[in-house]
Each structure stands twice: as structure tokens, then as C-alpha cells.
Amino acid sequence: MTTAEITKTDKLITRISAGIALLLLVALACWGVSYLYETSHAEDTNDAQVQEYINPVTSRVGGYITKIYYDENQDVKKGDTLLVIDNREYLLQQEESESALTNAKAQLNVLGSNQQTTERLAAVTRSSIEAAKARLVNKQQEYDRYKKLFDAESATRQQLENVEAALAVARSDYDAAQENYQSSLSKINDVSAQRAVLSAEIKRREALVSRSSLDLDYTVIRAPYDGKMGRRTVQEGQSIQAGQTLAFIVDKTSGKWVVANFKETQLKDMQEGDLAEVSADAYPGKKFQGKIVSISGATGSSFSLLPPDNSSGNFVKIVQRVPVRIRLTQQSSEIAPLRAGMNVNVSIAKHHD
Structure with a gap:
């Protein structure tokens, strides 16, 4: 190869190298301008994940x-x-509970019948009081009459004693009738108390039946x-x-959202309701729309199991991140490709006065 040809080749390589360098310089300049434009008009973070209720x-x-x-x-x-x-054990428990409830209700019916019988007996006893009282009044009158006759020596002592004995029997019958009536009332009260206890037992049995039914349904x-x-x-x-x-x-019914962890220096202009643009690493070129619904009241490290204590010494200032919750506003079918835990990039436009 001649010297002229070598010189010509060197010039060509030089021109190509210069062209490539120029193209790289232009590309870097464009990227720099684009980056500066984006950072001046929006806050971005790639520390964000898709969330759903699991x-x-x-x-x-x-x-x-x-x-x-x-x-x-x-x-x-x-x-x-x-x-x-x-569910076989739970079926047996339910049958046992239902049988116990049926037995308690049957006892209540028997107790109700006994109460009616006791009330009728009390009514009969009360009627016997009136009869015994009438006999007592009659015997008292008869005694008073014979006492006057005896005082007037028109009746014998034996007749007076017979009338007095009959009066004592009548008074005893009257007292016995009253005691029987009071005893009947006590029995009615006892039956009423037993009825209240049995009613409470029925409610308990009904609760057990409901519980056994729930356990059976839970199977x-x-x-x-x-x-x-x-x-x-x-x-x-x-x-x-x-x-x-x-x-x-x-849970598909509660929707999906993004938790974006922005640096504390990026929060100055952010507020609830700001629109956000989300892009997923799994779907390059596809954009999802969202809206800020809340900004955490503390940094992520403050909610950690062992939050840092700067007063303990060896303090190193580190820019903290604050979780920002972004609700995806598109239809369920449009955000369906996103899965919980996916990494995404979030961009939020800045406010310009």
C-alpha cells in the first residue's frame, strides 16, 4: 500500500471517528436536555410497587x-x-342440640299444664274458704244463741259444749282452708319460677343449636x-x-394501587389529587394512569420494626423516603396485567405557578 493510500485511509477513519463522536455528543446532549426537562417538570421514582389486598x-x-x-x-x-x-361430627352435635331443645320445650309444656292445674286447685281452695267461713259464721251464731240460753238456764251445759266443739271444728276448717289456699299460691309461684328458669334454659339451648348450625356451615x-x-x-x-x-x-373487588417511595426532597409540590403516570418494567412502552390518594404521615423507616434513633450517636444524614399511595384510575381490564409486587416507575407532574 502506498503512502498516499495510507493517508487517505487515515483521513477516512478520522472522519468516521469524528462523526461517531459527534453523534454520541448530540445523543448525550439530547438526553441531558430531556432529563433536565423531565426533572424540571416532574418528580420521578423507580422505588415503587403495585399493591393489592392479599x-x-x-x-x-x-x-x-x-x-x-x-x-x-x-x-x-x-x-x-x-x-x-x-361434617359428620358437627351433624351429630347439631342433632344432639336440637334434641335437647325439643326436650326443654316439652318440659315447658308440661310445666305449663301443671301451672294450670295448680291454678284451678287454688281456685277450688279459695271457694272452700268461703264455704268454711260461712260454716264458721253459722256455728258462731249458734254458739252465741246457746250461750244466751245457757245463761238463762234454758239449755244444758252439754248442749253448749257440743255447740262450742262444733264452733272449734268450723274455725279449724276455716284456718285449714286458708292455709291450703296460701299453699296453692306458693305452688303457683314455684311453678312460675321454674317456668322462668326453663325459659332461660330454652334460650341457651336455642343458642347452642344456632352455634352448632354455624359450625356445620363453616365446614x-x-x-x-x-x-x-x-x-x-x-x-x-x-x-x-x-x-x-x-x-x-x-381480592379483585378492591382494585389496585401503587405505593411509590419518593425522596423527602421531592414532596414539596406534591398533594392529594395530583395525577401520576405509571410504567411497569414488565410492559415497556405501556403507560398507566393514576391519582395520588394519600401521602404517608411519616417516613418508611419510622414504621420499621426498629426505627432509627439519631440521638444514639454516629449520626449520618441520609435522605429519607416517604410512601405515597397512588390509585390506578383506569378500567379493571386495562390494569389487569399488573400484578401485586411488580416494580413500576412513577412520574408526577410538578406544579408551576
Whole structure:
């Protein structure tokens, strides 16, 4: 290769290198201008995640699982049966409670019949008081008459004594009739007290029947709302305890939101109601719209298990982040691709006076 050709090649390489450098410089300048424009007009953060309510499905009763009707990641509707627990023991408990309630009601009916009988006997006894009183008055009059005759020596002592004895018997019958009537009233009061006790026992038995019915209903575990099932941790035939977590379900009815952790230096112009633009790492180029619904009253570190104590010494100033809750405002079908826990980028326009 001649010297002229080498010189020509060097010049070409130099021009190409200069062109590439110029293009890189222009690209960097454009990126710098774009970055400065964006930072001057919006606050951005990539420390943000999609959130949804993820709740555990727990059992209210214990027993053996007889059937499971869902799979992991399956969509379910509110009221769909998720799993069934062996209910034979709870059926027996319900039958026992119902039998005890029926027995208590039968006893109440018998007690009511006894009360009616006792009241009728009391009425009869009260009538006998009037009769005994009439006899007593008659015997008293007869005694008074014979006493006058005896004083006038027109009757014998034996006749007076016979009349006096008859008067004593009449008075005794009258007293006995009164005592019998009071005894009947006491029996009526006793029956009324027993009736109140038995009525309370019936209410207790009814509560036990309702409780056993609830326990029986709890053996069928249903979806509490429309959602998507998560991880399943049980199998058919497994013994479970009351309160045990059986699965997790993502609530589709409560919507989705984003928790964006902005630096404390970015919060100056933010306020509730500001519009936000959300982009997900999983869907590049796709934008989601949202709105600020709340700004946390404290930094994230303040809510941690062991919040920092700057007064303990060795203080190093670190820019703190504050959680900002952003509600996604689009239709459910548009935000359906987003999943809880996904990383997203959030941009919120600044206010300019």
C-alpha cells in the first residue's frame, strides 16, 4: 500500500471517528436536555410497587378435608366453594342440640299444664274458704244463741259444749282452708319460677343449636369475594385446625394501587389529587394512569420494626423516603396485567405557578 493510500485511509477513519463522536455528543446532549426537562417538570421514582389486598383463607372449625375445589392461580367468584371439611361430627352435635331443645320445650309444656292445674286447685281452695267461713259464721251464731240460753238456764251445759266443739271444728276448717289456699299460691309461684328458669334454659339451648348450625356451615369454606387464588398449602385428607391458613386469595373487588417511595426532597409540590403516570418494567412502552390518594404521615423507616434513633450517636444524614399511595384510575381490564409486587416507575407532574 502506498503512502498516499495510507493517508487517505487515515483521513477516512478520522472522519468516521469524528462523526461517531459527534453523534454520541448530540445523543448525550439530547438526553441531558430531556432529563433536565423531565426533572424540571416532574418528580420521578423507580422505588415503587403495585399493591393489592392479599388475604389468607382460614378455617373456623377443625377436621379432615374431604374435597378441594380450587387450584393455584384459579379465578373464583364470591360464594364459590373452595373446600369441604368432614361434617359428620358437627351433624351429630347439631342433632344432639336440637334434641335437647325439643326436650326443654316439652318440659315447658308440661310445666305449663301443671301451672294450670295448680291454678284451678287454688281456685277450688279459695271457694272452700268461703264455704268454711260461712260454716264458721253459722256455728258462731249458734254458739252465741246457746250461750244466751245457757245463761238463762234454758239449755244444758252439754248442749253448749257440743255447740262450742262444733264452733272449734268450723274455725279449724276455716284456718285449714286458708292455709291450703296460701299453699296453692306458693305452688303457683314455684311453678312460675321454674317456668322462668326453663325459659332461660330454652334460650341457651336455642343458642347452642344456632352455634352448632354455624359450625356445620363453616365446614364448607367459600370464597369471600371475587378474586384469584394464590398458593395452596393443604391436600385432601389432611387434618386442619380452627384458624389454620389454607390458601391465599387476591381480592379483585378492591382494585389496585401503587405505593411509590419518593425522596423527602421531592414532596414539596406534591398533594392529594395530583395525577401520576405509571410504567411497569414488565410492559415497556405501556403507560398507566393514576391519582395520588394519600401521602404517608411519616417516613418508611419510622414504621420499621426498629426505627432509627439519631440521638444514639454516629449520626449520618441520609435522605429519607416517604410512601405515597397512588390509585390506578383506569378500567379493571386495562390494569389487569399488573400484578401485586411488580416494580413500576412513577412520574408526577410538578406544579408551576
